[in-house]
Amino acid sequence: MPNTPDQLSMTPFYGFFHYLAASVHSMWFRGEVAGTENFPTDGPFLIASNHASHLDPPIVGAHVPRQMRFFGRKNLWKIRPLGWWLDKVETIPVERDSGDIGAIKRVLQALKENRAVVLFPEGTRTPDGQLHKPKPGVGLMACKTGVPVVPCRIYGSFEAFSKGSSIPNFGTSISIVFGPPIPASEYDDPTAGKARYEIAAQRIMDRIAALPPPTYTVI
Numbered sequence: 001m002p003n004t005p006d007q008l009s010m011t012p013f014y015g016f017f018h019y020l021a022a023s024v025h026s027m028w029f030r031g032e033v034a035g036t037e038n039f040p041t042d043g044p045f046l047i048a049s050n051h052a053s054h055l056d057p058p059i060v061g062a063h064v065p066r067q068m069r070f071f072g073r074k075n076l077w078k079i080r081p082l083g084w085w086l087d088k089v090e091t092i093p094v095e096r097d098s099g100d101i102g103a104i105k106r107v108l109q110a111l112k113e114n115r116a117v118v119l120f121p122e123g124t125r126t127p128d129g130q131l132h133k134p135k136p137g138v139g140l141m142a143c144k145t146g147v148p149v150v151p152c153r154i155y156g157s158f159e160a161f162s163k164g165s166s167i168p169n170f171g172t173s174i175s176i177v178f179g180p181p182i183p184a185s186e187y188d189d190p191t192a193g194k195a196r197y198e199i200a201a202q203r204i205m206d207r208i209a210a211l212p213p214p215t216y217t218v219i
Contacts, residue, residue, distance in 0.1 A: 044111040127163055150178055
């Protein structure tokens with residue numbers, strides 16, 4: 001995994017949970033991880049991933065060597081201990097399906113501060129394990145900043161802890177593959193008018209869908 005300027009500047013609190021998430025993945029959901037060489041070594045970027053499980057954010061973040069910003073449903077902050085923890089790991093609260101301008105501004109500010117942000121274009125966890133149509137929000141955030149977008153596909157998290165499940169299926173393999181960064185010139189079409197953000201989101205989602213499962217090394 002390449003070193004990045006932010007790797008050494010993780011807060012101790014975030015760094016502890018970053019290590020914990022990596023350990024949980026390694027011990028209970030061990031799978032292949034491919035494409036970590038595709039992370040930009042400097043500057044802001046987005047990671048856009050499919051979404052099938054509550055396990056997705058920590059497991060994706062565990063394999064990115066810099067402190068990431070994530071999204072969380074705003075009502076989670078009503079649970080005070082959880083809200084405190086979410087603030088400590090710099091989670092961005094968002095009002096789902098409301099076009100939350102405040103959340104969008106926080107993402108844009110994080111990118112201006114040379115940070116990296118994880119987005120889930122589908123907006124919520126898949127109910128059936130299949131990829132679904134992306135929301136235009138990821139296209140808006142990408143086009144507004146012009147930062148590279150690293151596509152990410154997670155395999156196995158639906159089987160490990162699907163929507164509606166109360167207990168994870170420990171021992172289920174979760175694999176992750178990160179693709180080459182998508183430059184703005186490949187996802188953004190400024191001439192597309194009102195469809196600009198929707199087109200960008202779909203282009204990003206298509207790159208996610210095209211990522212094959214990581215291959216296992218045969219010795």
